[in-house]
Amino acid sequence: MNLEFYKPKNTLLQKYIEGFYFIVEDSTSDPLIYRTFPNNYVIIAIAQNIALTHRDGMMIITPSQENNIVSNIIYRYNTPIEISYLKLINEITIYFKPLGLNSFIENVDFFYSKDHTRKIEFDPYTDFKPEMEKIFNITNRQKQIETLELYWLSKFREKDVSLAEELIQDIEADAKITELANKYQISRQYLSKIFQKNVGKSPSEYRKIHRFRRSIMEKNKAKNLTELSCDNLFYDQSHFIKDFQDLTHNNPKFFFKNVDTEKENVWLFI
The missing domain is CATH 2.60.120 (Jelly Rolls)
Structure with a gap:
């Protein structure tokens, strides 16, 4: 190709x-x-x-x-x-x-x-x-x-998205939505609205995909899938496997065997 x-x-x-x-x-x-x-x-x-x-x-x-x-x-x-x-x-x-x-x-x-x-x-x-x-x-x-x-x-016009940037950083650090609402003194509903308006998805969707993508990047640093799941903020290995199946329609072993995760674009060729 x-x-x-x-x-x-x-x-x-x-x-x-x-x-x-x-x-x-x-x-x-x-x-x-x-x-x-x-x-x-x-x-x-x-x-x-x-x-x-x-x-x-x-x-x-x-x-x-x-x-x-x-x-x-x-x-x-x-x-x-x-x-x-x-x-x-x-x-x-x-x-x-x-x-x-x-x-x-x-x-x-x-x-x-x-x-x-x-x-x-x-x-x-x-x-x-x-x-x-x-x-x-x-x-x-x-x-x-x-x-x-x-x-x-x-077409560039700098825009102040500092609040959304902070929310992304907190979500990537696995902060809970209730904790963030309290931190920024806003309702959970308003927090989700800010995220949807600026990022295009909910905080929970963003977090799930971020964990998945980070685990791909960290794959070669981990000794096994158990260590990989723990290092990337999954609750346990079953949570890790479930998210992989949701997002790839395959289990992690099949995914890592068949996809070249070293490429810029992580694709499965059919």
């Missing part, structure tokens, strides 16, 4: 964007199917000249004779998504950090209020699709990256 992952070069963008990858069109390629697993990034997928079908946890991408730009946002998923390509197409996918998109979109909660189980079109600016079309048509990869970064920098 012609897949390349890049970290932002611009130091400002590094604060907000984890990275982006490019898939390059290849009319001779075989069909490609893989599963991607829940994470706390906000994902913007932009593709050129395609038809996209979304149903029952699957995205089916096929080349189209129509000249178009199809762009979608994925901000919340709790089970694997199966991605199926009939042929490889031109695609740029951007991984925004949990609060990253907030500083580029005036009302990011407009997207977070939509039904996350359905396809959500992402077209936030009048020049978005025309500029993405231009970027796809740049043949030099480094120039393409530079132009993509300059575009996002042109």
Whole structure:
């Protein structure tokens, strides 16, 4: 698969964007199917000249004779998504950090209020699709990256999300919701509302996915799965196994045997 992952070069963008990858069109390629697993990034997928079908946890991408730009946002998923390509197409996918998109979109909660189980079109600016079309048509990869970064920098507007940042830090440290409500002197309901508006999911969803993702990163440091579960704030090994089954539809042993967790993108190829 012609897949390349890049970290932002611009130091400002590094604060907000984890990275982006490019898939390059290849009319001779075989069909490609893989599963991607829940994470706390906000994902913007932009593709050129395609038809996209979304149903029952699957995205089916096929080349189209129509000249178009199809762009979608994925901000919340709790089970694997199966991605199926009939042929490889031109695609740029951007991984925004949990609060990253907030500083580029005036009302990011407009997207977070939509039904996350359905396809959500992402077209936030009048020049978005025309500029993405231009970027796809740049043949030099480094120039393409530079132009993509300059575009996002042109949309940057720093926003105060300090309360949401503190809540994320506390949730990642496994603080309980009641404790946080008391700490910030707000109701549990208002705390959850702040989280949903700024992050796109509930605190409990974020915590569950954070534990899962951290355990993947820490896998090679642990002697066994029992140690891995204890080191990553799971109550016990049964809790660890249950969360893995919920989020991957597989048990941890199968997952770690079949998925290359050293890659930037943790995918299961089918």
